[in-house]
Amino acid sequence: MSSDTLAPARPAVELEGITKRFPGVVANHDIRLAIQPGTVHAICGENGAGKSTLMKILYGMQKPDEGQIRVNGTDVTFRSPSDAINVGIGMVHQHFMLADNLTVLENIVLGAEPKRAGRLDVARARKRIKELAEAHGLRVDPDRLVEDLGVGDRQRVEILKVLYRGARILILDEPTAVLVPQEVEELFDNLRELKAEGLTVIFISHKLDEVLGIADAITVIRRGTTVASLPRSEISSARQLAELMVGSELPTPETRESTVTETVALKVDGLSMESDGFRPVPKGTSIRLYADKLKAEGKRLLLDDVSFEIHKGEILGIAGVEGNGQSELIEAIMGIRQAHGGISLAGQDISAWSTLKRRESGIGYIPEDRHRQGLLLEASLWENRVLGHQTQKPARSGIWINRRAARADTQRIIREYDVRTPGADTLALALSGGNQQKLIVGREMSGEPAFLIAAHPTRGVDVGAQAAIWDHLRDARAAGLAVLLISADLDELIGLSDTLHVIYRGRLVARLDPSDVTPERLGGYMTGAITATEEM
Amino acid sequence: MPAGLYRALLTLAGAVVAIVLAIAISSVAILAAGANPGDAFAAFFNFGETTRAVVNSITTMLNRAVPLFIAGLAVAVGFRMNLFNIGVEGQYRLAAVVAAFVGSTFVAPAWVQIPVIIVVAAAVGGLYALIPAVMKVGRGVNEVISTIMLNYIAINLAAFLVRGPFVGPRPAGQLTISTPQLPESAWFPNLNFIFEMFGLPAPRGGGLWGFLVVAILLGIGLWIVLERTRFGFDIKASGLNASAALASGVNPKKMVISAMVLSGAIAGLIGLPEILGSTHAYNTNFTPGLGFLGIAVALLGRNKPAGIAIAALLFAFLDRAQGPLQFANVPPSVIVIMQGVIVLLVVIFNEITSRMALRSEERRAARRLGTDKPVEVAA
Known part of the structure; x- marks a missing residue:
């Protein structure tokens, strides 16, 4: 140790x-x-x-x-x-920091150029790079343009760049x-x-x-x-190793009554998404055949045949290492990104609806990044209350924004969700992360949504606000709300979910019961150490 | 002090400091040009000796302010959602020549004739702005590039139209080429009665353009649309945080098209005060450059109608001094230098004051919530 x-x-x-x-x-x-x-x-x-x-x-x-x-x-x-x-010490970043229109040699020496009489000493640079490349077995042609190189070669250039600086x-x-x-x-x-x-x-x-x-x-x-x-x-x-990563003690979900009902609130059926932009399925083939064809071509799918149902009063948790399709799943359900497959809300097919129509029909959305997708930081709290509800009561009357009603409803959220703020006219950026998040939770819960997407609802939030947000989610669930919970916090996932799915490389690879999940299995599925075929 | 008042005072203080600094910097430029800054600034406030001269000067200033104000509004609509309509210049010139020609082809009572001309101008401006909007939405073409390119097309197209298809009869000895004269029913009544009400002499020439009233109504209307309606909220949200707007169900394509068309439609009106108020035709002396000045006016006015009005008046005040500056032996290009310096400084000071306001807002909120210390998450 x-x-x-x-x-x-x-x-x-x-x-x-x-x-x-x-x-x-x-x-x-x-x-x-x-x-x-x-x-x-x-x-x-x-x-x-x-x-x-x-x-x-x-x-x-x-x-x-x-x-x-x-x-x-x-x-x-x-x-x-x-x-x-x-x-x-040298760092090779995940996202390459290379100038495409310069040659390999120019990229490597950039910022540490050997000079002779004020001009780049190409001969010396080339000699040095050659030595380094031979000594370390990093073969690249120093005179090629970086834009012509493949990913592997680019990475070697990045490594050479770092070595060139004496790392x-x-x-x-x-x-x-x-x-x-x-x-x-x-x-x-x-x-x-x-x-x-x-x-x-x-x-x-x-x-x-x-x-x-x-x-x-x-x-x-x-x-x-x-x-x-x-x-x-x-x-x-x-x-x-997976067990070490996930932790050996998983929280036990508190014993509580299940509020899961028989009524399906949201149904997702065979949702698939290409990695390089939406294209309509060619005529005469099904989504499955199309997806299989893409996979056969060696293309990765961001979402691969994702299907699940969420009932009223149910919280469905999705566990997974970030970047395995969670964001894409949310954006597909919200209608922000186009995907193949069916999405229906209370039995009604909504897969062709606009984001606005989906919101109007009762989908709430707590985004994973509140500053990017959830708030207008330089606008007041009541304007943030209107955001996403600009076509619904009480924020709107006819073509007008009902400022008085929006302010009054913001006061209600401030009261009920314990948002610590001087008032409804304060700018959103003046609030702490936890209070911003409580405002968002309050906003997304207003207007009695039928279905709520909660993506990392307590990320970057202090302990007090975290407990409060969890309580609000539980209360809403008891009142019949269907929730899709996406989180990296296993306490949260296991503590709140009625059903737990694991997503790995765009596929739902396992369905687990949160009351008897072992860290070994959860970690194994999340990191791909256990494949679906191994256990199922 | 209420937060709103504090912010307003801070903005005002920033503007005052910017203008004082601009005067100091311009003084250097005036000295470099071999003139006396004192004479130059005296010329700015020299509205004339006689009452009639003062009235004329004020009229010149207001008549200059009206198109600048409309141009500022047109630009601001786009700016509010980070959409840079640089094409106002082309949109207003094309709209002006078409509207002037259409207005000259028929005679109707004034209450029909004038509105038709206004609608035609707005439609032409809006349609011309639709081109870059569609290009942006459909193919992702940057609107800055496309509107600049479309400006060249519009300016040359307008020049061709006034010489070719839309040309009117030219009286002997007249050098300017123009569209046919508008019938009298299309002449916008002037506002000279305001001066007369105060017992002042009427200004010479076309007098105080009646389009001033339309401009004021337009400003108020636009303020209502931007600040009070759902459409205005969508524009504001798209401008402040495009991805949050998208997640909230605002359709970005629809917003780009509608904001661009609205901007172009307002731009179409820029030339009308002049055409309806004094020249009664689009001629080769038609005032150019208002679209580009509108960008500066909108920046100076922080994209808000009231601010744009003040900015337009300031620019008009400076522009009016063309004559007096020449009499004072100061090169009138000093005006352009001053306008440029003011815009630059105001933009810088706006940024500084808005940051100060945001910081004080954060501090104020923290003070009011003295107990709410951020709690550490146990790791």
Whole structure:
């Protein structure tokens, strides 16, 4: 668990007690880890576990509030990434930062150009790049334009860029997210060569198979803190790792009466979505055949044959590592993105309706990112109350916005949902995250919705507001509301849901009973360590 | 102090500081041009010696302000939802030439003739603005590029129309080419009676354009639409946060089309005060550049009708000094420098004051809720 079980050499990177707070939340808490030189060290954890904050701290993009960073045994403080580069730390970002219209050579030297008489010394740059590429087995043609390169080559350019600046410690942030399997193998070969040259690689991922395939040591982060740090040899299976990621103690749902009724409120049938934009299904084929054809062509589907029913009084939870189709599912149900397949609300097919009509017919929506989709930050609270309800009572009368009624109803939400604000005319940005979220929950619950999408309803919200929001969801459920709950917080999912589905790569891979789910199984499904065929 | 009042005072203070700074910077420009800043600023306030001269000066200023105000409104409709209609210039010129020609083809009572001309102008402006809107919605063409390009087409098309199909008879010795003269029923009655009410002499020439009344009504109407109706709310929401508007059921395509067409329709009216009020035809001396000035006026007026009115009056006040500045031996291009500097500074100060207002709002809310400290989530 601690560094002393690892090799005795002086660690290349050592973090001790790193803590980083953001207003209202702690992103990292007492992070401890030691990374041995000349190894590939994987850091894994779910999205939102605090991996990216940790990496930003290590790369000088953010300053920790507490704790100590040591590189090769020396204490360091980073004010900016250039400080990190100076001590030999380099970062390969998940999204490539390359100029498409420049050559590989130009991209690599950009910002650190060797100059002769004020001009770029191409010969020297080329020689240096050649040396680096040969030493580390990173084959790229320095004179090609980056726009002509494939993803794998671009990644090699990114790595060369970092090496060119003298990095001995490389951070790779989800490097395989954009690669196809063969490219992943090539990347791993490159990483092994780097390791053989004595470089240290920090590999961030939540893909367990890959972590097990490449890492010499693995650190697991959960809820902002390091929960385990083990050499690869001590981990026997992906399941064991999955369990560490999800946590060994899952909350038991409180015993309570089921309010699930027989009436289906929302039915989703065979929902599918292409990754490269909606195209109508060719005439004469069914959605299934079309989807199979796309898959046969090697295209990934964002949503793949998703079907479920939510009854009145039921909360259906969807668990999954972020980016497995949750956002797409929500946007398809809301009519923001076009998808194939059927969606019906109270028996009525709504799949061709506009977002406005869906909202008018009783769909409420607590968006996953309240600042992006839920609020007009520079508008008053009562105007935010109108948002999404601009065609409904009490916000509207004829072509007019009924300001008085909207204000009065905002006062009601402020009262009933305990929104701490000086008044209904305050701008939304003046409120804390929790109070903004309570306002959104209050707004989406008004007008007696028949169905509510709650995406991460308590993300970035303080404990008090979290409990309040959970209570409101429970009360609404008891009153017959059907809820689709999407969350990364397992407490929330297991504590609230009547039914739990797991989404993985756009497919619902398992249906679980929240009262007897084991962390092993849940984690296994969420990370793809257990495939559907294995158990079902 | 109520938050609204605080914000208004802060905005006012920002504008005053911006204008004082603009005067200081322009003084440098005037000195560089070899003139005396004191003389120049005296010229701005020199409305003339006699009462008649003062009345004429005020009329010139108001007559200049009316089209600037309408142009500012046209631009502001788009700006409110981050839609940059740079094509106001082309829209108003094309609308003016078509409306002037259509108005000259028939004779009807004034209460029919004038509204028909107004409707034709608005329709032409709106339809011409529909082109970039459809291109944006259908193919994602950036409206800035397409409207700038359409300006060239419109300006040259208007020049062709007035020389070709829409040309009217030209009296001997007349150099300007124009559309046929409008019948008298299309002449918008002037407002000279206001001066006469105060026992002042009537201004010379076309007098105070009656279209001022239409402009004021248009400003009030637009304020109601933007601030009180559902359509205005949708525009505001789209401008403040497009993805939140989309998630709330606002159809972005519909909004782009309707805002662009509304903007173009208002733009179509820019040329009418001049045509209906004094020239009674579209001629080759027709005032150009109002569409581009409208962008500056809208920026200065923060896209709000009342602010745009003040901005239009300020620009008109500066423009009026063309003559007096020449008499004071100051190059009149000083006016353009001042207008540019004012717009730039006001935009900067608007940004500063609105940030100050937002910060104070946050502080105020936090103070009022002294007990509500953010609670840490146990990790």
